[in-house]
Amino acid sequence: MTEQELRALVRDAIGRQLASGGDASSQPGSPSQALTSIRHHHSHGLFVLPATDSACVIEPTVQCNHCGYCKSYGH
16 A cells, blocks of 8 residues: 555545544544543542642652642552
C-alpha cells in the first residue's frame, strides 16, 4: 500500500465518521474512549492546596520545589 492510498483510506474513514455525526470517542471499545476513562480515573486527580514557597508538605525539612506530589494520591 502506498502512502497516497493510505491517506485516501484515512480521509474516507474521517469523512464517513463526520457524515454520520458520530464522535469516535463515543464508540464502545474505541482507543479514545479508553484514554478518556483513564484520564478521569480518581487516582489522576489533584488536591487543591495553597501555593507556598515554604517547607514541603511531604518533607517539612526541605524547601517546597512545587513537584506536586503532595497534591496527588502518590501515583
